[in-house]
Amino acid sequence: MKRDSRLSGVLHVLLHMAEQDTPMTSEQLAKAMQTHPVVIRRTLGGLRDAGFVHSEKGHGGGWTIAKPLAGITMRDVYDAIGRPSLMAMGNRTDAPGCLVEQAVNAALDTGFREAEALLLARFGQVTLAELAADFHARMAARSLSPTPQEHIHD
Amino acid sequence: MKRDSRLSGVLHVLLHMAEQDTPMTSEQLAKAMQTHPVVIRRTLGGLRDAGFVHSEKGHGGGWTIAKPLAGITMRDVYDAIGRPSLMAMGNRTDAPGCLVEQAVNAALDTGFREAEALLLARFGQVTLAELAADFHARMAARSLSPTPQEHIHD
C-alpha cells in the first residue's frame, strides 16, 4: 500500500491554522500542503467531530482551531483521524489453524504491541503547543540567516 | 499497498523446514503456506545469501536449514529479508522547506525511531529455537484434546 501520511499532514495543517487569526479555507490549506482540498476536508472532518477544529460554510468561512494548542496532543490527533494502523507488517492470516503459525504470530504480536504502546505513549506526551514552539524556534534561527523566508508556503 | 507479511511468512516456513530431516521443495512449502512456490523462492533467497538456509537443485533437492535454530534470531531473519519498513506511517515529504513541516517531522521521527528500536531489540532477543519450543508446547497441549491433529498443513 501507499505509505500513510495523514498524521503528518494533519499536524502540519493544524500548525498552519494556528498561525492565522482568520479562518483558512480548505483550498488555502491544500495549496500549502500541495494536495487536494477534498483531502483536507476529509481528514479535518475527524478533528471537527472530535471538537479540535471548527468549520464554517459560505463567505468568510473555513477552518479554525477550536481548542488551545496546549490541550491537544499528537495522540489526540492520531485518535481523531481514526487510529490508522501504525505497523507496516502484519501476520499472514488472522485465524491460523496451524500451530506453527500461532507460535510465530504470538511472538510477532508481542513485539508489535509493545512498539505501538511506546509510540502512542510518546505521542500522548507531545502537545501541539510544543510543536508550535519548536516551529517558532526554527523561525527565529532562520531569521538570523542571510536570506530570511516566509513561514508559510508560496 | 498490501500489508507486508513477509517476516511472518518466512518465519513460518523456517519452522516447518526445521521439523523435517529431508529437504523441502518450494512447492511443498508453498502448499503449506497457501501461496506460490516462486514467492517462497524469492523470500528464502535472502536467507540463503545470509547463510541461514541452503538450497539444492535437481532430484531430492529443496531447502534445508543451514544453521542451528538457537543461532538465528527473529532480528536476523528480518535483516535477511531486506529490512522492510516497520512503520506504516511516514512523513509527507522527505525534504521539507517548510519550517512547520520540519517541526512536525522531527517530533514524529523521534517517536518512530524509538518504537523501531524497541521492536528490533525485542526481535533480537527471540531465537527460532524458542519459537520452535513454543510450537512444540502448543503441540503437546493440543494432543491432550479429543481430536489431535497433524502439525503440518494438509
Add this chain to the structure above:
DNA sequence: TTTCATGTAACTTTAAATAGTGCATGAAAC
C-alpha cells in the same frame, strides 16, 4: 537424456492510501 528443482526476470493482480469529480447544502454579500 529425461526429470526434477532452483534462479530469476518479467508481468499481472490486489489492498490501501491518496487524488479528483460532481453535486447538495448552507451562509454571507449584493
Add this chain to the structure above:
DNA sequence: GTTTCATGCACTATTTAAAGTTACATGAAA
C-alpha cells in the same frame, strides 16, 4: 432573492508496493 463562496459527502480514478503468476534458463540426479 439570487449570486457567490465554502463545506459535506458520495463516488470514481490513480498510485504504490506486496503478492501472485508465467516463462524460461540452469544444474543435478535418475
